[in-house]
Amino acid sequence: xxxxxxxxxxxxxxxxxxxxxxxxxxxxxxxxxxxxxxxxxxxxxxxxxxxxxxxxxxxxxxxxxxxxxxxxxxxxxxxxxxxxxxxxxxxxxxxxxxxxxxxxxxxxxxxxxxxx
Amino acid sequence: xxxxxxxxxxxxxxxxxxxxxxxxxxxxxxxxxxxxxxxxxxxxxxxxxxxxxxxxxxxxxxxxxxxxxxxxxxxxxxxxxxxxxxxxxxxxxxxxxxxxxxxxxxxxxxxxx
Numbered sequence: 230x231x232x233x234x235x236x237x238x239x240x241x242x243x244x245x246x247x248x249x250x251x252x253x254x255x256x257x258x259x260x261x262x263x264x265x266x267x268x269x270x271x272x273x274x275x276x277x278x279x280x281x282x283x284x285x286x287x288x289x290x291x292x293x294x295x296x297x298x299x300x301x302x303x304x305x306x307x308x309x310x311x312x313x314x315x316x317x318x319x320x321x322x323x324x325x326x327x328x329x330x331x332x333x334x335x336x337x338x339x340x341x342x343x344x345x
Numbered sequence: 346x347x348x349x350x351x352x353x354x355x356x357x358x359x360x361x362x363x364x365x366x367x368x369x370x371x372x373x374x375x376x377x378x379x380x381x382x383x384x385x386x387x388x389x390x391x392x393x394x395x396x397x398x399x400x401x402x403x404x405x406x407x408x409x410x411x412x413x414x415x416x417x418x419x420x421x422x423x424x425x426x427x428x429x430x431x432x433x434x435x436x437x438x439x440x441x442x443x444x445x446x447x448x449x450x451x452x453x454x455x456x457x458x
Contacts, residue, residue: 233387263446272349272435272451273388319387323447332378332390332401333447 231256233320235336242310243344250305250339252320262303263321263333264294273319279303290314315343347371349438349450357456358426366421366453370438376400377419378447379411380435388435394419395441423455431457 232255242248254260261280265273277288284296294305303320317340323333350369358364370377376395380388390403394413408424417438423430433454437447 265449270454273437273449275446275448278446321387332380332393332403333388334390335387337385337387 231322231334233322233334233336235318235320235339237339238337239340239342241342241344244312245309248305248307248310248314248341250318250320250341252303252305252336253301254303254320254322255301256322258324261323262294262296263323264288264292264303264305265319265321265335267317267319267338269316276305276318310341310343312343312345315341317341349436349448351434351436351450351453353453354451355454355456357458360426360428360457362426363422363424364426364455366423366434366436366455368419368421368436368438368450370417370419370436371448374438374440374448375417376439376441377413377417378437378439379419379421380437380449381405382433382435382452384432391421426457428457431455 234253263278264276267273276292277286279286279296286294292307296303317338319335319338321333321335352367378393379391382388391405392411393401397413411421413419433452435449435452437449439445439447
């Protein structure tokens, strides 16, 4: 069965500091990996996705993620965080075909707090 | 272009009642998925529909059902509501095929009392 682990429930980072959010996945086939961000009471916004090719993926709002097959990881990074980055971040894995019987499997999320 | 729209945004129902949630996908998207997000958790997959056919179902009881219409909009129905059905229900649409992401709506917040 597919699964996603986000080991950090909460992370506190000072504004201007770098950020790394961890994500490990378990998937029996070629994975299709996503990072989404959710502000309180809102839906999910796609930050970036990995489908194939270059393992370093650039996303919106200055985020990037690196796919490491050997470690089953897809960690999210940002070189300098802004107060507006405070939100809940979700990693998700899905089938290579982009859809299908199992949908997306999400991690439990990491709550990012930005200190002034 | 409009994004994924969901209605209503909030509603309160009594235990045992039935509820219908609605979703309109992005124009051109033929695939619609539904997710349940309980407070403090990640979204859980309920259903996926493509071209009006059910493509996948998550681990939810038969009280949950859905359908997709010819214009690709979708409805999620939940019967015999339980307190535990209180959650944010998210709809996502996507293009069929490889390499496409899922665009989520803002969700419907359902409270069962």
